[in-house]
Amino acid sequence: ADLGPDPADGSAPRPVTVLDWAEPALALGRELAARAPSAALRDARWRRARIDAALDVPPTGLVTVSYVLGELTPADRTAVVDAAAGAAEAVAVVEPGTPDGYRRIIEARDRLVAAGFHVAAPCPHSAACPIEEGTDWCHFAARVSRSSLHRQVKGASLAWEDEKFSYVAATRFPPAPATARVVRRPQTRKGQVLLDLCRDTEELSRETVTKRQGPLYRAARDTAWGDPWPPREDPAP
Ligand SMILES: C[S@@+](CC[C@H](N)C(=O)[O-])C[C@H]1O[C@@H](n2cnc3c(N)ncnc32)[C@H](O)[C@@H]1O
Known part of the structure:
Protein backbone atom coordinates (compact mmCIF):
# COMPACT_ATOMS: atom_id res chain seq x y z
CA ALA A 1 0.00 0.00 0.00
CA ASP A 2 1.02 3.57 -0.54
CA LEU A 3 0.48 5.84 2.44
CA GLY A 4 -0.10 8.84 0.23
CA PRO A 5 2.14 11.83 -0.26
CA ASP A 6 4.82 12.65 2.27
CA PRO A 7 4.12 15.76 4.40
CA ALA A 8 4.21 18.85 2.16
CA ASP A 9 5.96 20.93 4.83
CA GLY A 10 9.08 18.78 4.58
CA SER A 11 8.61 17.35 8.08
CA ALA A 12 9.48 13.71 8.63
CA PRO A 13 6.64 11.29 7.84
CA ARG A 14 5.28 9.36 10.83
CA PRO A 15 7.27 6.18 11.33
CA VAL A 16 5.64 2.94 10.17
CA THR A 17 6.21 -0.43 11.85
CA VAL A 18 5.13 -3.66 10.15
CA LEU A 19 4.68 -6.83 12.22
CA ASP A 20 4.65 -10.41 10.98
CA TRP A 21 6.04 -13.58 12.49
CA ALA A 22 7.44 -14.97 9.22
CA GLU A 23 10.84 -13.73 8.08
CA PRO A 24 10.14 -14.46 4.36
CA ALA A 25 6.99 -12.29 4.55
CA LEU A 26 8.98 -9.46 6.15
CA ALA A 27 11.74 -9.83 3.55
CA LEU A 28 9.26 -9.61 0.67
CA GLY A 29 7.57 -6.59 2.23
CA ARG A 30 10.92 -4.89 2.72
CA GLU A 31 11.84 -5.52 -0.91
CA LEU A 32 8.53 -4.15 -2.24
CA ALA A 33 8.61 -1.13 0.10
CA ALA A 34 12.09 -0.17 -1.09
CA ARG A 35 10.45 0.85 -4.39
CA ALA A 36 7.45 2.66 -2.83
CA PRO A 37 6.91 6.34 -3.64
CA SER A 38 6.20 7.08 0.03
CA ALA A 39 9.23 7.75 2.27
CA ALA A 40 7.19 6.49 5.24
CA LEU A 41 7.01 3.06 3.61
CA ARG A 42 10.61 3.07 2.37
CA ASP A 43 11.73 3.82 5.94
CA ALA A 44 9.33 1.36 7.60
CA ARG A 45 10.65 -0.89 10.36
CA TRP A 46 9.98 -4.58 9.70
CA ARG A 47 9.65 -6.41 13.00
CA ARG A 48 9.34 -10.12 13.58
CA ALA A 49 6.58 -10.47 16.17
CA ALA A 178 -20.66 9.44 3.29
CA THR A 179 -24.44 9.76 2.82
CA ALA A 180 -24.44 6.27 1.30
CA ARG A 181 -21.98 3.72 -0.09
CA VAL A 182 -22.24 1.74 -3.36
CA VAL A 183 -22.12 -1.87 -2.18
CA ARG A 184 -22.33 -3.74 -5.48
CA ARG A 185 -20.92 -3.17 -8.95
CA PRO A 186 -23.17 -0.48 -10.54
CA GLN A 187 -25.30 -1.72 -13.44
CA THR A 188 -25.43 0.47 -16.49
CA ARG A 189 -28.52 0.26 -18.71
CA LYS A 190 -29.56 2.43 -21.61
CA GLY A 191 -30.06 5.86 -20.08
CA GLN A 192 -29.92 4.57 -16.48
CA VAL A 193 -27.50 3.51 -13.81
CA LEU A 194 -28.67 1.22 -10.99
CA LEU A 195 -26.87 1.71 -7.69
CA ASP A 196 -27.18 -0.67 -4.75
CA LEU A 197 -26.63 1.43 -1.66
CA CYS A 198 -26.05 1.08 2.05
CA ARG A 199 -27.61 4.20 3.47
CA ASP A 200 -28.63 3.48 7.01
CA THR A 201 -29.41 0.66 9.34
CA GLU A 202 -32.68 -0.50 7.79
CA GLU A 203 -31.78 -2.37 4.62
CA LEU A 204 -29.78 -2.03 1.41
CA SER A 205 -31.67 -0.02 -1.19
CA ARG A 206 -31.51 0.46 -4.95
CA GLU A 207 -31.42 3.88 -6.58
CA THR A 208 -32.05 4.30 -10.29
CA VAL A 209 -30.37 7.38 -11.71
CA THR A 210 -31.67 8.35 -15.14
CA LYS A 211 -30.31 10.45 -17.95
CA ARG A 212 -32.89 13.12 -17.14
CA GLN A 213 -31.01 13.78 -13.90
CA GLY A 214 -28.17 15.34 -15.94
CA PRO A 215 -25.10 15.93 -13.76
CA LEU A 216 -26.17 13.28 -11.24
CA TYR A 217 -26.46 10.73 -14.07
CA ARG A 218 -23.00 11.61 -15.34
CA ALA A 219 -21.70 11.24 -11.78
CA ALA A 220 -23.44 7.85 -11.47
CA ARG A 221 -21.76 6.63 -14.66
CA ASP A 222 -18.39 7.53 -13.14
CA THR A 223 -19.21 5.90 -9.81
CA ALA A 224 -17.62 2.59 -8.94
CA TRP A 225 -18.40 -0.24 -6.52
CA GLY A 226 -17.22 0.95 -3.09
CA ASP A 227 -17.52 4.67 -3.80
CA PRO A 228 -19.53 7.05 -1.60
CA TRP A 229 -22.84 8.26 -3.04
CA PRO A 230 -23.60 10.95 -3.98
CA PRO A 231 -20.02 11.84 -4.86
CA ARG A 232 -18.41 14.32 -2.53
CA GLU A 233 -17.86 17.79 -3.91
CA ASP A 234 -14.21 18.49 -4.66
CA PRO A 235 -12.96 21.13 -2.26
CA ALA A 236 -12.72 24.55 -3.89
CA PRO A 237 -9.18 25.18 -5.20
C1 LIG B 1 -2.47 -13.52 4.14
S1 LIG B 1 -0.93 -12.97 4.79
C2 LIG B 1 -1.16 -11.20 4.88
C3 LIG B 1 0.13 -10.46 4.86
C4 LIG B 1 0.03 -8.94 5.05
N1 LIG B 1 -0.45 -8.60 6.37
C5 LIG B 1 -0.81 -8.31 3.99
O1 LIG B 1 -1.86 -7.73 4.28
O2 LIG B 1 -0.45 -8.40 2.81
C6 LIG B 1 -1.02 -13.47 6.46
C7 LIG B 1 0.25 -13.17 7.21
O3 LIG B 1 -0.01 -13.35 8.60
C8 LIG B 1 1.18 -13.83 9.21
N2 LIG B 1 0.74 -14.41 10.48
C9 LIG B 1 -0.17 -15.39 10.68
N3 LIG B 1 -0.37 -15.61 12.00
C10 LIG B 1 0.42 -14.72 12.64
C11 LIG B 1 0.66 -14.44 14.02
N4 LIG B 1 0.01 -15.07 14.99
N5 LIG B 1 1.56 -13.49 14.33
C12 LIG B 1 2.20 -12.79 13.35
N6 LIG B 1 2.01 -13.00 12.04
C13 LIG B 1 1.13 -13.95 11.69
C14 LIG B 1 1.74 -14.81 8.19
O4 LIG B 1 3.13 -15.00 8.37
C15 LIG B 1 1.42 -14.10 6.87
O5 LIG B 1 2.50 -13.31 6.42
Whole structure:
Protein backbone atom coordinates (compact mmCIF):
# COMPACT_ATOMS: atom_id res chain seq x y z
CA ALA A 1 0.00 0.00 0.00
CA ASP A 2 1.02 3.57 -0.54
CA LEU A 3 0.48 5.84 2.44
CA GLY A 4 -0.10 8.84 0.23
CA PRO A 5 2.14 11.83 -0.26
CA ASP A 6 4.82 12.65 2.27
CA PRO A 7 4.12 15.76 4.40
CA ALA A 8 4.21 18.85 2.16
CA ASP A 9 5.96 20.93 4.83
CA GLY A 10 9.08 18.78 4.58
CA SER A 11 8.61 17.35 8.08
CA ALA A 12 9.48 13.71 8.63
CA PRO A 13 6.64 11.29 7.84
CA ARG A 14 5.28 9.36 10.83
CA PRO A 15 7.27 6.18 11.33
CA VAL A 16 5.64 2.94 10.17
CA THR A 17 6.21 -0.43 11.85
CA VAL A 18 5.13 -3.66 10.15
CA LEU A 19 4.68 -6.83 12.22
CA ASP A 20 4.65 -10.41 10.98
CA TRP A 21 6.04 -13.58 12.49
CA ALA A 22 7.44 -14.97 9.22
CA GLU A 23 10.84 -13.73 8.08
CA PRO A 24 10.14 -14.46 4.36
CA ALA A 25 6.99 -12.29 4.55
CA LEU A 26 8.98 -9.46 6.15
CA ALA A 27 11.74 -9.83 3.55
CA LEU A 28 9.26 -9.61 0.67
CA GLY A 29 7.57 -6.59 2.23
CA ARG A 30 10.92 -4.89 2.72
CA GLU A 31 11.84 -5.52 -0.91
CA LEU A 32 8.53 -4.15 -2.24
CA ALA A 33 8.61 -1.13 0.10
CA ALA A 34 12.09 -0.17 -1.09
CA ARG A 35 10.45 0.85 -4.39
CA ALA A 36 7.45 2.66 -2.83
CA PRO A 37 6.91 6.34 -3.64
CA SER A 38 6.20 7.08 0.03
CA ALA A 39 9.23 7.75 2.27
CA ALA A 40 7.19 6.49 5.24
CA LEU A 41 7.01 3.06 3.61
CA ARG A 42 10.61 3.07 2.37
CA ASP A 43 11.73 3.82 5.94
CA ALA A 44 9.33 1.36 7.60
CA ARG A 45 10.65 -0.89 10.36
CA TRP A 46 9.98 -4.58 9.70
CA ARG A 47 9.65 -6.41 13.00
CA ARG A 48 9.34 -10.12 13.58
CA ALA A 49 6.58 -10.47 16.17
CA ARG A 50 3.84 -12.85 17.15
CA ILE A 51 0.40 -11.24 16.89
CA ASP A 52 -1.64 -12.55 19.81
CA ALA A 53 -3.25 -11.52 23.09
CA ALA A 54 0.17 -10.59 24.53
CA LEU A 55 0.91 -8.06 21.77
CA ASP A 56 1.79 -4.64 23.14
CA VAL A 57 0.75 -1.82 20.78
CA PRO A 58 2.21 1.58 21.71
CA PRO A 59 0.07 4.72 21.21
CA THR A 60 -0.07 5.65 17.52
CA GLY A 61 -2.12 7.39 14.84
CA LEU A 62 -3.21 4.40 12.77
CA VAL A 63 -3.17 0.63 13.20
CA THR A 64 -3.99 -1.55 10.19
CA VAL A 65 -4.78 -5.23 10.69
CA SER A 66 -4.55 -6.67 7.21
CA TYR A 67 -5.46 -10.20 6.14
CA VAL A 68 -4.40 -11.64 9.47
CA LEU A 69 -7.48 -12.00 11.72
CA GLY A 70 -8.38 -15.20 9.87
CA GLU A 71 -5.05 -16.71 10.92
CA LEU A 72 -5.68 -16.16 14.65
CA THR A 73 -7.69 -17.97 17.32
CA PRO A 74 -10.99 -16.28 18.22
CA ALA A 75 -9.50 -15.14 21.55
CA ASP A 76 -6.43 -13.63 19.88
CA ARG A 77 -8.62 -11.94 17.26
CA THR A 78 -10.63 -10.05 19.85
CA ALA A 79 -7.51 -9.22 21.89
CA VAL A 80 -5.71 -7.80 18.84
CA VAL A 81 -8.66 -5.61 17.82
CA ASP A 82 -9.00 -4.38 21.41
CA ALA A 83 -5.25 -3.64 21.56
CA ALA A 84 -5.51 -1.66 18.30
CA ALA A 85 -8.51 0.27 19.68
CA GLY A 86 -6.61 1.02 22.88
CA ALA A 87 -3.57 2.35 21.04
CA ALA A 88 -4.73 4.18 17.91
CA GLU A 89 -6.68 7.22 16.77
CA ALA A 90 -7.80 5.24 13.71
CA VAL A 91 -8.02 1.51 13.00
CA ALA A 92 -8.42 -0.19 9.61
CA VAL A 93 -9.14 -3.92 9.42
CA VAL A 94 -9.11 -5.75 6.08
CA GLU A 95 -10.00 -9.39 5.41
CA PRO A 96 -10.67 -11.47 2.29
CA GLY A 97 -14.06 -10.60 0.74
CA THR A 98 -15.69 -13.91 1.66
CA PRO A 99 -18.63 -14.65 4.01
CA ASP A 100 -16.10 -15.66 6.72
CA GLY A 101 -13.94 -12.59 6.16
CA TYR A 102 -17.03 -10.37 6.36
CA ARG A 103 -18.08 -12.08 9.63
CA ARG A 104 -14.69 -11.31 11.15
CA ILE A 105 -14.98 -7.70 9.99
CA ILE A 106 -18.40 -7.38 11.65
CA GLU A 107 -16.94 -8.78 14.90
CA ALA A 108 -14.07 -6.28 14.74
CA ARG A 109 -16.48 -3.45 13.86
CA ASP A 110 -18.67 -4.28 16.87
CA ARG A 111 -15.64 -4.19 19.18
CA LEU A 112 -14.39 -0.89 17.75
CA VAL A 113 -17.82 0.72 18.17
CA ALA A 114 -18.06 -0.66 21.73
CA ALA A 115 -14.66 0.95 22.41
CA GLY A 116 -16.07 4.35 21.40
CA PHE A 117 -14.92 4.45 17.75
CA HIS A 118 -16.98 5.84 14.87
CA VAL A 119 -17.17 3.91 11.61
CA ALA A 120 -15.67 6.05 8.84
CA ALA A 121 -16.02 3.50 6.00
CA PRO A 122 -17.49 1.59 4.30
CA CYS A 123 -20.64 2.08 6.39
CA PRO A 124 -22.19 5.55 6.43
CA HIS A 125 -23.18 4.97 10.09
CA SER A 126 -21.97 3.17 13.22
CA ALA A 127 -25.23 1.31 13.96
CA ALA A 128 -25.74 -2.38 13.20
CA CYS A 129 -25.03 -3.63 9.66
CA PRO A 130 -28.31 -3.95 7.74
CA ILE A 131 -27.18 -7.19 6.06
CA GLU A 132 -28.83 -10.21 7.62
CA GLU A 133 -26.17 -12.75 8.48
CA GLY A 134 -26.04 -15.66 6.05
CA THR A 135 -27.93 -13.85 3.28
CA ASP A 136 -25.15 -11.70 1.84
CA TRP A 137 -21.78 -10.25 2.74
CA CYS A 138 -20.43 -6.74 2.35
CA HIS A 139 -17.32 -6.74 0.17
CA PHE A 140 -15.55 -4.74 -2.49
CA ALA A 141 -12.95 -5.42 -5.18
CA ALA A 142 -9.60 -3.94 -6.14
CA ARG A 143 -8.01 -4.67 -9.50
CA VAL A 144 -4.46 -5.90 -9.06
CA SER A 145 -2.05 -6.73 -11.85
CA ARG A 146 -0.69 -10.24 -12.17
CA SER A 147 2.96 -10.87 -12.91
CA SER A 148 3.78 -13.68 -15.36
CA LEU A 149 4.77 -15.86 -12.38
CA HIS A 150 1.42 -15.09 -10.72
CA ARG A 151 -0.39 -16.10 -13.95
CA GLN A 152 1.66 -19.29 -14.23
CA VAL A 153 1.03 -20.35 -10.62
CA LYS A 154 -2.71 -19.76 -10.99
CA GLY A 155 -2.95 -21.23 -14.49
CA ALA A 156 -4.54 -17.90 -15.46
CA SER A 157 -4.29 -15.90 -18.66
CA LEU A 158 -5.56 -12.42 -17.71
CA ALA A 159 -2.98 -9.80 -16.72
CA TRP A 160 -5.09 -8.72 -13.74
CA GLU A 161 -7.50 -10.02 -11.16
CA ASP A 162 -10.16 -8.49 -8.97
CA GLU A 163 -9.14 -9.07 -5.37
CA LYS A 164 -12.26 -9.18 -3.20
CA PHE A 165 -11.96 -7.72 0.27
CA SER A 166 -14.12 -6.74 3.26
CA TYR A 167 -13.01 -3.92 5.49
CA VAL A 168 -13.81 -1.46 8.23
CA ALA A 169 -12.10 1.84 8.98
CA ALA A 170 -12.98 3.49 12.28
CA THR A 171 -11.81 6.63 14.03
CA ARG A 172 -11.87 7.96 17.59
CA PHE A 173 -12.87 11.38 16.29
CA PRO A 174 -16.24 11.71 14.53
CA PRO A 175 -15.62 11.39 10.76
CA ALA A 176 -17.52 13.11 7.95
CA PRO A 177 -19.36 9.97 6.81
CA ALA A 178 -20.66 9.44 3.29
CA THR A 179 -24.44 9.76 2.82
CA ALA A 180 -24.44 6.27 1.30
CA ARG A 181 -21.98 3.72 -0.09
CA VAL A 182 -22.24 1.74 -3.36
CA VAL A 183 -22.12 -1.87 -2.18
CA ARG A 184 -22.33 -3.74 -5.48
CA ARG A 185 -20.92 -3.17 -8.95
CA PRO A 186 -23.17 -0.48 -10.54
CA GLN A 187 -25.30 -1.72 -13.44
CA THR A 188 -25.43 0.47 -16.49
CA ARG A 189 -28.52 0.26 -18.71
CA LYS A 190 -29.56 2.43 -21.61
CA GLY A 191 -30.06 5.86 -20.08
CA GLN A 192 -29.92 4.57 -16.48
CA VAL A 193 -27.50 3.51 -13.81
CA LEU A 194 -28.67 1.22 -10.99
CA LEU A 195 -26.87 1.71 -7.69
CA ASP A 196 -27.18 -0.67 -4.75
CA LEU A 197 -26.63 1.43 -1.66
CA CYS A 198 -26.05 1.08 2.05
CA ARG A 199 -27.61 4.20 3.47
CA ASP A 200 -28.63 3.48 7.01
CA THR A 201 -29.41 0.66 9.34
CA GLU A 202 -32.68 -0.50 7.79
CA GLU A 203 -31.78 -2.37 4.62
CA LEU A 204 -29.78 -2.03 1.41
CA SER A 205 -31.67 -0.02 -1.19
CA ARG A 206 -31.51 0.46 -4.95
CA GLU A 207 -31.42 3.88 -6.58
CA THR A 208 -32.05 4.30 -10.29
CA VAL A 209 -30.37 7.38 -11.71
CA THR A 210 -31.67 8.35 -15.14
CA LYS A 211 -30.31 10.45 -17.95
CA ARG A 212 -32.89 13.12 -17.14
CA GLN A 213 -31.01 13.78 -13.90
CA GLY A 214 -28.17 15.34 -15.94
CA PRO A 215 -25.10 15.93 -13.76
CA LEU A 216 -26.17 13.28 -11.24
CA TYR A 217 -26.46 10.73 -14.07
CA ARG A 218 -23.00 11.61 -15.34
CA ALA A 219 -21.70 11.24 -11.78
CA ALA A 220 -23.44 7.85 -11.47
CA ARG A 221 -21.76 6.63 -14.66
CA ASP A 222 -18.39 7.53 -13.14
CA THR A 223 -19.21 5.90 -9.81
CA ALA A 224 -17.62 2.59 -8.94
CA TRP A 225 -18.40 -0.24 -6.52
CA GLY A 226 -17.22 0.95 -3.09
CA ASP A 227 -17.52 4.67 -3.80
CA PRO A 228 -19.53 7.05 -1.60
CA TRP A 229 -22.84 8.26 -3.04
CA PRO A 230 -23.60 10.95 -3.98
CA PRO A 231 -20.02 11.84 -4.86
CA ARG A 232 -18.41 14.32 -2.53
CA GLU A 233 -17.86 17.79 -3.91
CA ASP A 234 -14.21 18.49 -4.66
CA PRO A 235 -12.96 21.13 -2.26
CA ALA A 236 -12.72 24.55 -3.89
CA PRO A 237 -9.18 25.18 -5.20
C1 LIG B 1 -2.47 -13.52 4.14
S1 LIG B 1 -0.93 -12.97 4.79
C2 LIG B 1 -1.16 -11.20 4.88
C3 LIG B 1 0.13 -10.46 4.86
C4 LIG B 1 0.03 -8.94 5.05
N1 LIG B 1 -0.45 -8.60 6.37
C5 LIG B 1 -0.81 -8.31 3.99
O1 LIG B 1 -1.86 -7.73 4.28
O2 LIG B 1 -0.45 -8.40 2.81
C6 LIG B 1 -1.02 -13.47 6.46
C7 LIG B 1 0.25 -13.17 7.21
O3 LIG B 1 -0.01 -13.35 8.60
C8 LIG B 1 1.18 -13.83 9.21
N2 LIG B 1 0.74 -14.41 10.48
C9 LIG B 1 -0.17 -15.39 10.68
N3 LIG B 1 -0.37 -15.61 12.00
C10 LIG B 1 0.42 -14.72 12.64
C11 LIG B 1 0.66 -14.44 14.02
N4 LIG B 1 0.01 -15.07 14.99
N5 LIG B 1 1.56 -13.49 14.33
C12 LIG B 1 2.20 -12.79 13.35
N6 LIG B 1 2.01 -13.00 12.04
C13 LIG B 1 1.13 -13.95 11.69
C14 LIG B 1 1.74 -14.81 8.19
O4 LIG B 1 3.13 -15.00 8.37
C15 LIG B 1 1.42 -14.10 6.87
O5 LIG B 1 2.50 -13.31 6.42
